[in-house]
Amino acid sequence: MKPASLTVVVPAATATCLFALLLALMVANSSGQLLWHQSDNMDEIIGRIDRVTPENCAVLDRNHLFLPMSTVSHIPDIKHFGIDPIYQNRTNLLQIHNIALNRAFFYSYILQKAQDEAEPGFMYYMLAASADVSANPSVNSSAIYYSPNRAFTPSYNGFFNKTMPLFAPRAYRIDDYNDPYQLKGVSTMNTIAVTDLGAIRPEMRDSNYTAEVYKINEWYSAWLPDLTKRHDSKPTYGVQISHANGTNETFVFHGPPGASDEPGPVKWQRPYYDCGRSNKWLVSASVPIADLFPRHTGWRHIELPIHVAASVIEMDFHRLDINQCPASEANGAESNYFADTAKCKRDTTTCEPIHGYGFRRGGYQCRCRPGHRLPKHVRAPYLGELIERASDFEYKQGFGCQKIENLAVKTQNVQPMTASERHKIISRIETVTGVSNSSQASRLDINQVAEEVRKPSLSREECQIRMNVDPSKLRMPGNIAHGKEHQFENQARAALRLSHFISSFLQVVDTNEMFAEFRVPDKPLTRDQVIGEALSTLIGDRQIVGLGVWFDRNQFPVKAKPNSYFAPYAYRLERNARNFFVLDMAARSPNQDDHYTQNESFQKLKTRWMTGTENLDMITVKANIRFNSSGLNLIKYDRYPIQYKVAQLEHGYWSEPFLDCGLHNQWLISYASPFFGPDKLRLRVEFKGVVVVNLKLSELDVNQCDADEYHVSNAFKGTHKCDRKSTRCFPTSGRKFESGGYRCECKQGYEYPFNQPTTYIDGQMMEAEYTNVLQGNPSRFDSLACRLVQY
Numbered sequence: 001m002k003p004a005s006l007t008v009v010v011p012a013a014t015a016t017c018l019f020a021l022l023l024a025l026m027v028a029n030s031s032g033q034l035l036w037h038q039s040d041n042m043d044e045i046i047g048r049i050d051r052v053t054p055e056n057c058a059v060l061d062r063n064h065l066f067l068p069m070s071t072v073s074h075i076p077d078i079k080h081f082g083i084d085p086i087y088q089n090r091t092n093l094l095q096i097h098n099i100a101l102n103r104a105f106f107y108s109y110i111l112q113k114a115q116d117e118a119e120p121g122f123m124y125y126m127l128a129a130s131a132d133v134s135a136n137p138s139v140n141s142s143a144i145y146y147s148p149n150r151a152f153t154p155s156y157n158g159f160f161n162k163t164m165p166l167f168a169p170r171a172y173r174i175d176d177y178n179d180p181y182q183l184k185g186v187s188t189m190n191t192i193a194v195t196d197l198g199a200i201r202p203e204m205r206d207s208n209y210t211a212e213v214y215k216i217n218e219w220y221s222a223w224l225p226d227l228t229k230r231h232d233s234k235p236t237y238g239v240q241i242s243h244a245n246g247t248n249e250t251f252v253f254h255g256p257p258g259a260s261d262e263p264g265p266v267k268w269q270r271p272y273y274d275c276g277r278s279n280k281w282l283v284s285a286s287v288p289i290a291d292l293f294p295r296h297t298g299w300r301h302i303e304l305p306i307h308v309a310a311s312v313i314e315m316d317f318h319r320l321d322i323n324q325c326p327a328s329e330a331n332g333a334e335s336n337y338f339a340d341t342a343k344c345k346r347d348t349t350t351c352e353p354i355h356g357y358g359f360r361r362g363g364y365q366c367r368c369r370p371g372h373r374l375p376k377h378v379r380a381p382y383l384g385e386l387i388e389r390a391s392d393f394e395y396k397q398g399f400g401c402q403k404i405e406n407l408a409v410k411t412q413n414v415q416p417m418t419a420s421e422r423h424k425i426i427s428r429i430e431t432v433t434g435v436s437n438s439s440q441a442s443r444l445d446i447n448q449v450a451e452e453v454r455k456p457s458l459s460r461e462e463c464q465i466r467m468n469v470d471p472s473k474l475r476m477p478g479n480i481a482h483g484k485e486h487q488f489e490n491q492a493r494a495a496l497r498l499s500h501f502i503s504s505f506l507q508v509v510d511t512n513e514m515f516a517e518f519r520v521p522d523k524p525l526t527r528d529q530v531i532g533e534a535l536s537t538l539i540g541d542r543q544i545v546g547l548g549v550w551f552d553r554n555q556f557p558v559k560a561k562p563n564s565y566f567a568p569y570a571y572r573l574e575r576n577a578r579n580f581f582v583l584d585m586a587a588r589s590p591n592q593d594d595h596y597t598q599n600e601s602f603q604k605l606k607t608r609w610m611t612g613t614e615n616l617d618m619i620t621v622k623a624n625i626r627f628n629s630s631g632l633n634l635i636k637y638d639r640y641p642i643q644y645k646v647a648q649l650e651h652g653y654w655s656e657p658f659l660d661c662g663l664h665n666q667w668l669i670s671y672a673s674p675f676f677g678p679d680k681l682r683l684r685v686e687f688k689g690v691v692v693v694n695l696k697l698s699e700l701d702v703n704q705c706d707a708d709e710y711h712v713s714n715a716f717k718g719t720h721k722c723d724r725k726s727t728r729c730f731p732t733s734g735r736k737f738e739s740g741g742y743r744c745e746c747k748q749g750y751e752y753p754f755n756q757p758t759t760y761i762d763g764q765m766m767e768a769e770y771t772n773v774l775q776g777n778p779s780r781f782d783s784l785a786c787r788l789v790q791y
Contacts, residue, residue, distance in 0.1 A: 035392070036392035045067060045337065049281060054275075058276060065216055065272050065273045066216075066218075066270045066272050066273075067270060067271040067272070067317075068270065069268070069270045070335055070336055070337040072093075072271060072283055072317075073323055073336035073337070073338070073339075074323065074331075074336070075268055076093055077264070078266060079259055079264060081542055082542065087355070087733065088355045088733065089321040090321075092315060092319065093283075093285075094490060095136060095138055096138070096139065096283070096285045096314070097266050097285050098540045098541045099132055099136065099139065099142070100286060100311050100312065101256065101265060101266065101311075102494070102536045102540030103128070103289075103311040104255070104287035104310075104311040105255055105256065105535070105539045106532050106533060106535075107120075107144065108256065108290045108291065109239075109253050109532045109536060110528065110529060110532045111289070111291040111308075112254065113253065113532065114528050114529070116152060116154060117154045117523070118528065118529075120529070121153060121522035123505070123508060123509050124522055124529075125169040126194045126625075127505050128501050129144070129170065129171035129194060130142075130171045130192045130500075130501075131498070131501035131504060132171065132313065132497060133173050134190065134619050135493055135496040136493055137189065138319065140172060140173055140278065140282060140315050140316045141274075141312075142314075143168060143169065143170035143171070143197070143311075143312045144168065144169055144170075144309055144310070144311055144312075145168045145197075145209055145309055145310050146164075146308060146309040147308055147309065148165060148166060148210060149163040150163060150293065151163055151164045151167035151198075151308075151309070152164075152295075153167070153629075154522075154523070156519055156520065157518045158518065159518070164198065164626075164630070164631065165202070166197075166208070168198045168209055169196055169197075170196075170197055170277075171193070171194045171621075172277070173189065173191070173278075174193045176188055176190070176620065179191065179620075181620070190617060190619050191620045191621075191622070192619065192620070193624075194621055194622065194623045194624065195623075195634060196631070199625070199626035199627065199631040199634045200631055200632075201631075201632060210224070215275070216275060218269040218272070219286040219310060220310060223267070223288040223310045224288075224307060226306045228306055231301075231304060234254040234255070234257075234290050234306075234307075235254070235256075235257060235261060236253065236255070237252070237253055237254075237539075237578045237579075237580070238250060238251070238579045239251050239252075239535060239580045240579070240580075241531065241581075241582045241584075242581075242583045242587070243584050244565070244587040246587070254291075254305035256287050256290065265287050265288075267285070268283070268284070268285050271283050271317045272284075280316055281316070282314040282316065283320060284312050284313065284315075285313055285314075287310065288307035289307065289308055289309040290305050290308070291305070291308040318358055319358050319359070320358065320359060321356070321358060321359075322338045322359055323336055323338060323353045324340075324341045324342040324353070324361070325340075325352065325353055326340045326346070326351060341361075342384060343384065343388060343395070344364070344382075344399075345366070345400050347369075347400075348368065348369055348401040349366040349367060349368055349372075349382070349400065350367055350369050351364050351367075351384075352364060352365050352381070354384075357385075361384070361388045362383065362385030362386075362389075363385075365381040365382060366382040366384065366387065366399065368381075368759055369759075370752075370756060370757050370759055371403065371755070372402060372759075373404050375400075375401075375402060376748070379748045382399045404751050404753075407755035408753045409754070410756070414778040414780050417773065417776075417779060425770075425781060429721060433720075433721075434718075434719075435719055437774070443715070443719070444477075446702060446704060446716050446719055446738075446739045447739050447767075449476070452667070453657075453667045453737050454698050454737060458659075458661075458666065459665065463659065463665050464661060467661055474658060474661065475656050475658050478655075478656040479714055479715040480657055480697075480716075481656075481657050481700060482703060482712070482714035482715065482716070483701065484654060484669060484671075484700060485654070487700055488543070488695055488700070490541065491541055491543055492652065494537050494547075495547065495671055495693040496647070496648070496673045496691075497537075498533055498537055498673075498675075499646070499691045500619070500646045500675075501533070502677075502688070502689075502691070503646045504644045505525060506557065506675070506676070506688060507676070507685060508642055509524070510682075513638075515638065518629070524558060525557055525558075526558070527558070530568055531582055534569070534570040534582065535570045535580060537693075543695060544695065545664060545694050546569060546571035546572075546663065546664065546668075546693070546694040547571075547691070547692065547693045547694070548567060548569035548585065549568055550599075550602055551565065551689040552597070552606065552687065552688060552689050553590075555688045555689055557677075565590065565597070567585040567586045567596045568584050569582065569583050569584075569585050569596075569663075571583070571664070583663070600655060601653050601655050601692055602672070604653050605652075605672055605687070605690050606674075606687055608653075608674075609647075609674050609676070609687045610687050613687075615651070616685070617645065617646055617647070617648050618644070618645055619646055620641050620643050621643075622641045623641075623642055644685075645676060647675070653671070654670075654671050655669060655670040655672070658670075660694070664694070667696070667697040667698065668695060668697060669694075669695050669700070670692055670693065670694045671692070672691065672692045673691050674688075674689070675688055675690070675691060698736060698737045699736060700737050701734070701737070702716055702735070702737055702739070702741050703716065703731045703741070703742075704717070704718075704720040704731075704741065705717070705718075705720055705742050706718050706729060720742050720744070721781075722742070722761070722763075723784070726746060726750045726788075727745060727746055727747060727761065728745050728746075728747055729743075729744060730742060732763065735764075739764075739767045740767040741763060742763035743762055743763055744760055744761040744766065744784075745759070746759075746760070747786065751786060753786065761784050765784065766781070769784060
C-alpha cells in the first residue's frame with residue numbers, strides 16, 4: 001500500500017514574493033560580474049563610471065566627476081627613467097608624459113626667444129595641437145591653457161604688447177562616421193575638433209576654465225596661477241646654436257622644472273569625466289610653460305620668470321591597462337585601486353598582468369607557483385579573461401596547478417666536464433643555432449655584436465680610421481635591429497608628430513589670405529620655430545639622442561638666396577644634461593658625400609614620394625576660433641573644415657644600424673618621416689623634406705627566441721640556449737642589447753625540477769653556463785632543462 005502523498009499549495013502571489021526575496025538575497029551577497037563573484041573595487045569603479053552621462057554630468061556634484069588617483073597605477077616617473085624599465089602596458093602613459101614635456105619646452109623656448117611678431121599665431125597653436133592627436137592614437141586631446149591676461153598673439157593688427165583675457169586652444173579626436181565626406185560610413189580616427197576654450201563672455205563663469213566652478217580643471221590649478229616673486233624660482237636650460245653662415249649663439253631660457261626638482265616637471269591628475277566637451281573619462285598629464293613677465297620694460301630686474309600656461313595631454317581612461325594582481329612591493333594596494341581583484345587560486349598559482357586589455361576584467365594570467373606544474377591537459381598559463389567568465393563549477397574544478405614531488409637542489413660544487421661531454425654539448429648547440437667560433441660560421445654571434453655595440457663612445461680619430469680603412473665596417477645588416485618598430489614606436493611617433501605639424505602648417509597657412517577686421521594670417525615658419533620644435537622633441541624624450549628637420553633645396557618657406565638649404569639638427573651629449581646643441585647641417589657643401597641631402601633616409605623617402613602622394617592620409621580639422629581679441633564667442637574658421645595630407649608611421653623609413661662618426665661616435669639607428677607642402681600653384685602637395693630621429697642601438701632589446709614564422713627577419717632568432725626538447729623560449733624585456741634576454745619555460749608534459757622560487761630557467765644563466773662550457777670551466781649547462789612528468 002502506497003503512503004499518502006502530501007501536497008502543499010502555495011498561492012501565486014506568495015511564490016512570487018519568495019522568488020523575489022531569494023533573488024534579492026543572492027544579489028546582496030554577490031554583485032560581481034557573475035553570481036559567484038564577490039563585489040570588489042572593480043565593480044565600484046564601473047558603477048561610478050556608469051552613473052555619469054552626458055545628460056546629467058552638468059548637475060552632478062564635482063566629486064562624482066572624478067575617480068581616485070590610485071585607479072591609474074604604475075605611472076611613469078622621470079626620476080626613474082634609465083633605471084627602471086618601462087613595460088609595454090605603460091608605453092601609452094609614457095607617450096602622454098613625453099608629449100606634455102615636449103609642448104611645454106617648445107612654448108617656453110619660443111615665447112622667450114622670438115620677437116612678438118614672430119611668435120606663434122592662432123593657426124600655429126591649433127595645428128600643433130592637432131598634430132599631437134593625429135600622430136598618436138593613444139592621445140585623445142591636447143591643449144594649452146593660459147592664465148588670465150598672459151597670452152600675446154601676432155594674429156591681430158596693432159596688438160603690440162597686449163594680452164588676451166583667456167586663451168586655451170584645445171584639439172580632440174571626434175567620430176566622423178556620419179560626416180558627409182565619409183562615403184563608407186566608417187570612422188577613420190582622422191577627424192579632429194579644435195576649439196578655443198578662452199572664447200567666452202566675462203559673465204560665463206561656468207565656462208571659465210580658471211574658475212573653481214569649472215569642476216574638472218585640476219590640470220589648471222596644479223600649476224596656475226603662479227604667484228612667485230623670485231628670479232631664481234624657475235630652472236634654466238641652455239642651447240648652443242651653430243648656424244649655416246658660420247655664426248654661433250648661446251641662448252638660455254627658463255623652462256619647466258627638471259627631473260631633479262621636486263615634484264618634477266609632470267603632474268598627473270585624477271581621472272575625470274570630460275563633461276560637455278568630449279564626454280569621456282580621461283587621464284591627463286600637465287606641465288607648466290614659463291615666460292618672462294612683464295615684457296618690454298627695458299629693466300631686466302623686474303622681468304620675472306613665471307608659469308604663464310600649462311600644457312595638458314589627455315588619453316582615454318578606458319584604453320589604460322589595469323593591474324588586478326594581488327598587492328606586493330611593486331604593486332602596492334595604496335597606489336593601485338584594483339590590486340587583489342584577480343581570481344587566481346592563490347594556493348597553487350600566482351598572478352601576472354598582461355597588456356592590451358584596457359579597462360576591463362581579465363588583463364592577467366595565472367601561472368603556477370614554484371613547486372607546482374600545470375595539469376597534463378593544459379598547455380599555457382590560465383588566462384584571466386577565461387577565469388572571469390567561468391561558472392562557479394568550472395572555477396572550483398579547474399584553474400589550479402598540481403604539486404611537484406621530489407624536487408632537486410642545485411649544489412654549489414659543480415663537477416668538471418670531460419672533453420667528450422664538452423664536445424657533445426658544443427656540437428649540439430652549434431647545430432641548432434648555426435653560431436660557432438670558427439670563421440666559417442653562417443650566422444652572427446650575439447656576444448660579439450653586443451660587445452661592439454655596447455662599447456663606450458669611440459674617439460673621433462678612431463672613427464675616422466675605421467671610415468678610411470673599411471667603410472663597410474660602419475654599418476650592420478638591418479635584421480640586427482629586429483623589433484625596432486615596436487620598441488622605438490614612441491620615438492618614431494615623436495618624429496611623425498613633427499612631420500604632421502609641418503605638413504599641416506605648410507598646406508593650411510596662406511600668408512596672402514585676407515580676414516575681416518583686424519585678424520591677420522599666420523606668418524611663415526621661422527628658423528627659431530623649427531629649431532624650437534626640434535629641440536623640444538629632443539628634450540621631451542630621453543631615448544632620443546638627436547633629431548633633425550631637413551628641408552629639401554629651396555623648400556624652406558622664407559625669402560633666401562637660390563639653392564638655399566635649412567637642416568637644424570638638435571642633439572644632446574649627456575642623457576640628463578640641461579645643455580643642448582643645435583647644428584644647421586646646411587653648413588656643409590651640397591656636393592659633399594656627408595651633406596644631409598645625400599643621407600640614405602633622405603634619398604629613399606624623396607625617391608618614394610617625389611612622384612606620387614595618393615597614398616597619404618587625409619586629416620580633417622574642424623576649427624572654431626574666437627570672435628575677436630576679447631574672445632566673446634566661438635565662430636567657425638573661414639575655411640571649414642580644414643583638410644591636409646600627412647604621412648603615417650608605415651610611410652617612414654628605418655635605417656640600418658650605423659656607426660655615427662662625428663657628433664655621437666656610437667652605434668645608432670634612425671627613423672625618418674617625410675613632410676609635404678603645396679607646390680607653387682597650390683594645386684597639389686609635394687615632398688618638402690624629412691624629420692629624422694636618431695636612437696641608440698644599445699637601447700634595443702634583442703630577441704633570441706624562435707620566430708613564429710620562418711620569414712621573420714631577425715639576425716639572432718633561434719640562437720637561444722634553451723633545451724629544445726623540454727622547454728620553450730620566451731623573450732624578456734629590459735635586458736637591452738646583450739645575450740640572455742629570454743627565459744626557458746617548461747613545455748606541456750614537463751616540470752621544473754629544482755627547489756627554487758621560480759618556475760623557469762633564466763636566459764642569462766643559460767648563456768653564462770654555456771660560456772663556461774666553451775672555456776672548459778665546470779658547468780651545469782646540461783642539467784638546466786625540465787624533466788618529464790611522472791603521472
